[in-house]
Amino acid sequence: MAENWFVCTYFGQYALRDNAAKTIKGYQIFVADLYESDEANDRGPLGDADTFSSIDPIDDPTGGVARPSVVAQSYVLSAPISALQVTQTRQGITSRHVLAYLPESHGIVGIPRAIIEPRRPVGRDPTPAEAEEGLFKYHPAIEVDPKSVITHERDVLGVEKIITAPAIVESTSLVFAYGIDVFGTRVAPSFLFDILGKGFNKVALVGTVLALLAGVLMLAPVVRRKQINLRWQAPM
Numbered sequence: 001m002a003e004n005w006f007v008c009t010y011f012g013q014y015a016l017r018d019n020a021a022k023t024i025k026g027y028q029i030f031v032a033d034l035y036e037s038d039e040a041n042d043r044g045p046l047g048d049a050d051t052f053s054s055i056d057p058i059d060d061p062t063g064g065v066a067r068p069s070v071v072a073q074s075y076v077l078s079a080p081i082s083a084l085q086v087t088q089t090r091q092g093i094t095s096r097h098v099l100a101y102l103p104e105s106h107g108i109v110g111i112p113r114a115i116i117e118p119r120r121p122v123g124r125d126p127t128p129a130e131a132e133e134g135l136f137k138y139h140p141a142i143e144v145d146p147k148s149v150i151t152h153e154r155d156v157l158g159v160e161k162i163i164t165a166p167a168i169v170e171s172t173s174l175v176f177a178y179g180i181d182v183f184g185t186r187v188a189p190s191f192l193f194d195i196l197g198k199g200f201n202k203v204a205l206v207g208t209v210l211a212l213l214a215g216v217l218m219l220a221p222v223v224r225r226k227q228i229n230l231r232w233q234a235p236m
Contacts (some may be wrong), residue, residue, distance in 0.1 A: 002086040007031045007098055007116065009081050012074075027080045029098075029142070031116045032072035044069070073118035075142045079104055085236055087173040087189055094171055097189040099162050101177070102144065105157040108162065110187060150175065156183045169194050180209035190226050 001007075013025045037044030079108045081100035087110070097110040120138040121130060158180030165174045167186060177183045196202075 002096060002183070003022060003029060003092075003119075004035065004087075005033045007084060007086075009077070009084060011080070013151050027077045028074050029077055029081070029111075029116060030072065030074045031118050032070050033072060033118050034068040036068065036236075038069045071118045073116075073138070074122065074140075075116055076139070076140050078143045081109070083159050083162050083177070083179075085164050087175070087187060088164045088166050089170050090166040090168070091170050094173070094188075094190045097187065099150070099164065099187075101159040101162065102149075105149075106157055107149045107151045107160065108156060108175075108183065109144055110150050110189070111142070112148075112189065115142060150185055150187055151183060153185070156181045159183070171195065208211075 006125050007029060009027065011026070013023050015021075015023050044232070047080045050068045079102055081102060083101040085099045087094075087097045087099065089110075096112065096113040099108060099110050101108055114134050117135060119130075122138040125137055126135045144221060148234045154181065156177060156179075159177045160179040161174065165176075167174050167231075169192075171188045171192050172186050173189070175185050175187055
């Protein structure tokens with residue numbers, strides 16, 4: 001669970017609606033978002049409350065405990081996964097990835113949160129507002145992208161748990177997995193937006209700063225002298 005959403009995985013078997021004799025089997029991942037109300041910018045039963053405590057929740061008008069509004073969706077996976085964990089960053093600004101162990105291929109995969117977003121529109125294209133949020137049309141199947149496997153070519157056996165922790169920089173999350181093998185790495189779900197790349201021209205940056213500093217030092221006496229002359233020329 002992370003923030004206001006949680007994710008789990010299971011093996012499901014369902015009968016087709018048009019033919020109950022046929023069933024669909026497969027590994028699935030389920031994700032759900034929890035909100036205070038179904039309406040945007042509405043706190044629901046908590047909206048009229050001056051104070052709120054999770055220890056002593058506010059009851060709704062019917063006398064029951066105020067329950068969250070749930071938006072949920074499930075996806076069919078191409079391979080079983082286990083040991084789910086969510087990446088963590090220092091400020092929580094970076095996009096989230098769901099990390100999971102692949103028992104069949106002995107790897108750890110990072111699934112972007114946007115792919116398993118439960119608010120993806122079903123049976124239609126997204127509206128401009130939804131597209132601006134990064135939502136795209138729902139598709140029930142999720143293929144494991146080899147490029148998203150953070151263990152790369154290494155085989156990590158018997159992972160029982162994955163631990164994540166924030167790094168000093170916001171873009172990076174530290175990952176540690178253990179079981180039969182031990183594996184540690186760092187991931188950047190939104191890429192390294194706060195770290196200068198190897199191709200960055202540091203010499204040009206230093207040269208520009210020095211040139212600006214020299215210009216300021218040279219122009220400061222001229223500006224000061226001009227201000228003094230203007231004061232002497234001011235009418236009495």
